[in-house]
Amino acid sequence: MPMTMTQKILADHAGLDSVAPGDLIEAKLDYVMGNDVTTPPAIKVFEKLGVKEVFDKDRVLMIQDHFTPNKDIKSAELNKTMRCFAREHEIKHYYELGRREMGIEHVILPDNGIVLPGDLVIGADSHTCTYGALGSFSTGVGSTDLACAMARGVTWFKVPDAIKVNLTGTFDKYVTGKDLILNIIGKIGVDGALYKSLEFGGEGIKALSMDQRLTVCNMAIECGAKNGIFPVDNYTLKYISKTNPERFIKSDYKVYAADEDAEYSQVIDIDLSEIPLTVALPHLPSNTRKASDCKDLKIDQVVIGSCTNGRLEDIGAAATIFKGLKVHKDVRCIVIPGSQRVYRQALEMGWLEILDDAGCVISTPTCGPCLGGHMGVLAKGERCVSTTNRNFVGRMGDVESEVILSGVPVAAASAILGRVGTPDEL
Amino acid sequence: MKVSGRVFKYGDNIDTDVIIPARYLTSADPEHLKEHCMEDIDKSFVERVKPGDIMVAGKNFGCGSSREHAPVAIKASGISLVIASDFARIFYRNAINVGLPILECAEAFEKINEGDEIEADFDTGVITDKTTGECFSSKAFPEFIKNIMASGGLVGYTESELKD
Numbered sequence: 001m002p003m004t005m006t007q008k009i010l011a012d013h014a015g016l017d018s019v020a021p022g023d024l025i026e027a028k029l030d031y032v033m034g035n036d037v038t039t040p041p042a043i044k045v046f047e048k049l050g051v052k053e054v055f056d057k058d059r060v061l062m063i064q065d066h067f068t069p070n071k072d073i074k075s076a077e078l079n080k081t082m083r084c085f086a087r088e089h090e091i092k093h094y095y096e097l098g099r100r101e102m103g104i105e106h107v108i109l110p111d112n113g114i115v116l117p118g119d120l121v122i123g124a125d126s127h128t129c130t131y132g133a134l135g136s137f138s139t140g141v142g143s144t145d146l147a148c149a150m151a152r153g154v155t156w157f158k159v160p161d162a163i164k165v166n167l168t169g170t171f172d173k174y175v176t177g178k179d180l181i182l183n184i185i186g187k188i189g190v191d192g193a194l195y196k197s198l199e200f201g202g203e204g205i206k207a208l209s210m211d212q213r214l215t216v217c218n219m220a221i222e223c224g225a226k227n228g229i230f231p232v233d234n235y236t237l238k239y240i241s242k243t244n245p246e247r248f249i250k251s252d253y254k255v256y257a258a259d260e261d262a263e264y265s266q267v268i269d270i271d272l273s274e275i276p277l278t279v280a281l282p283h284l285p286s287n288t289r290k291a292s293d294c295k296d297l298k299i300d301q302v303v304i305g306s307c308t309n310g311r312l313e314d315i316g317a318a319a320t321i322f323k324g325l326k327v328h329k330d331v332r333c334i335v336i337p338g339s340q341r342v343y344r345q346a347l348e349m350g351w352l353e354i355l356d357d358a359g360c361v362i363s364t365p366t367c368g369p370c371l372g373g374h375m376g377v378l379a380k381g382e383r384c385v386s387t388t389n390r391n392f393v394g395r396m397g398d399v400e401s402e403v404i405l406s407g408v409p410v411a412a413a414s415a416i417l418g419r420v421g422t423p424d425e426l
Numbered sequence: 427m428k429v430s431g432r433v434f435k436y437g438d439n440i441d442t443d444v445i446i447p448a449r450y451l452t453s454a455d456p457e458h459l460k461e462h463c464m465e466d467i468d469k470s471f472v473e474r475v476k477p478g479d480i481m482v483a484g485k486n487f488g489c490g491s492s493r494e495h496a497p498v499a500i501k502a503s504g505i506s507l508v509i510a511s512d513f514a515r516i517f518y519r520n521a522i523n524v525g526l527p528i529l530e531c532a533e534a535f536e537k538i539n540e541g542d543e544i545e546a547d548f549d550t551g552v553i554t555d556k557t558t559g560e561c562f563s564s565k566a567f568p569e570f571i572k573n574i575m576a577s578g579g580l581v582g583y584t585e586s587e588l589k590d
Contacts, residue, residue, distance in 0.1 A: 044454070067451075142493070144580050194512065224515070373449070393467065
């Protein structure tokens with residue numbers, strides 16, 4: 001039976017020749033990841049199960065990013081729980097703040113060369129679906145699933161069917177992968193891909209750099225998808241040749257491709273040249289509009305960063321727009337490089353200097369404001385343009401605050417204009 | 427196994443940020459979480475909810491974050507069952523894992539009103555609105571899911587399976 005990319009990865013990891021949508025399988029996991037919010041409850045479950053050791057200390061990853069640097073005593077305790085466990089179990093991929101490998105989980109797992117094509121990864125964070133950009137299968141789970149996976153290195157899956165997203169053409173200036181994924185979510189709704197894979201393809205994928213593909217897959221969850229996935233091409237290979245040269249040279253990864261006659265429950269054709277600069281208005285990521293139709297919306301804050309848009313290319317795009325310009329007098333603009341490596345590279349490129357000159361705040365890597373944790377919580381009545389992934393009620397602070405989602409160029413232009421705007425207005 | 431209670435009714439796309447806002451995720455203690463359950467969408471929920479009450483909602487219930495704190499908060503608040511047109515997949519999995527009963531039934535969402543007294547039978551999947559007298563059918567739990575629920579979640583179930 002013909003299979004999609006996702007189905008092939010799942011079948012292989014379950015030791016099966018083929019799988020079909022709806023099959024329940026138990027699959028071997030390459031990596032199991034948790035963060036400072038989801039790992040501590042998983043540790044409690046792990047200990048309750050009476051298991052002595054994790055299945056593989058090099059394949060269980062513990063990343064502190066949500067409320068770090070610790071925002072209060074309780075979050076310090078969460079981190080302490082994770083840190084103590086990581087030390088006791090000699091977890092290889094646990095990083096202290098400030099170390100070059102450290103950062104937001106979904107920025108560093110690809111960037112540090114941990115996840116490679118063909119891997120099967122679960123993480124106790126809904127945006128774990130990010131790594132599909134590399135041609136791997138990854139999806140989010142909760143803390144109990146994380147605990148059981150930490151113990152056994154396997155978990156069960158229901159094999160999903162898929163929506164094929166067929167891309168053609170290239171983007172207009174300033175339009176990015178973020179605009180693409182917001183448009184897809186706007187088109188099919190926040191539950192449009194519920195339980196399904198979003199499988200991207202078509203010659204248009206060449207218009208998307210690896211950083212942009214990571215952004216696209218990152219938000220697959222926002223239309224309910226189990227995972228998002230891109231085929232492996234020269235961009236992918238070039239990317240992993242830099243992130244993990246050792247394994248790249250040994251071809252220590254696996255490239256899966258969908259069968260040509262694989263079945264999809266839906267095919268969506270998108271001409272990238274028709275995608276406009278896009279925003280998602282409160283309070284759903286599917287509430288999309290052309291950015292140019294929202295110019296009367298005044299703003300109080302801009303956030304540029306997160307697991308969605310905190311990569312090197314994103315910081316570079318922000319610097320390009322801010323160069324020689326200033327953040328509007330009534331706006332705070334918070335820029336958060338997604339990892340210590342991104343921070344350092346942006347520093348070396350001179351981008352942080354440009355952002356500092358423009359009047360931006362530059363933060364240490366953290367999820368912080370995206371989920372209303374810290375580093376930019378909103379007061380009642382405040383409005384923020386943010387390159388993050390969710391604009392639910394109360395997401396970034398008070399229940400009467402508002403988040404407007406956008407890509408980096410719109411966010412940066414809006415910070416300068418003091419309202420929703422586009423770079424061509426500058 | 428049957429549960430019965432009064433209905434708290436909500437709409438479509440009830441996300442995990444309104445079920446339990448991230449600002450309360452610095453502790454995973456159910457007693458702490460239940461104090462803030464539904465706070466950003468229904469401030470008086472915590473004061474009004476009584477043990478056994480039932481939540482009824484529209485499509486894509488529990489969308490958003492993977493936080494298991496969300497079904498834990500609902501369960502700790504005393505809610506005995508969530509009925510929704512459908513559930514976001516991570517929430518669905520988490521609810522079963524923490525032993526929060528859930529049923530999918532779009533018709534129940536359309537016809538059951540806030541405040542109705544309803545009853546649900548997990549063995550048959552039949553939902554009865556005792557206030558209006560209407561009955562709805564949803565898919566009954568398979569045996570192993572019933573056992574997970576009876577054990578209070580996946581951990582209790584795994585422990586009991588390990589003992590056997």
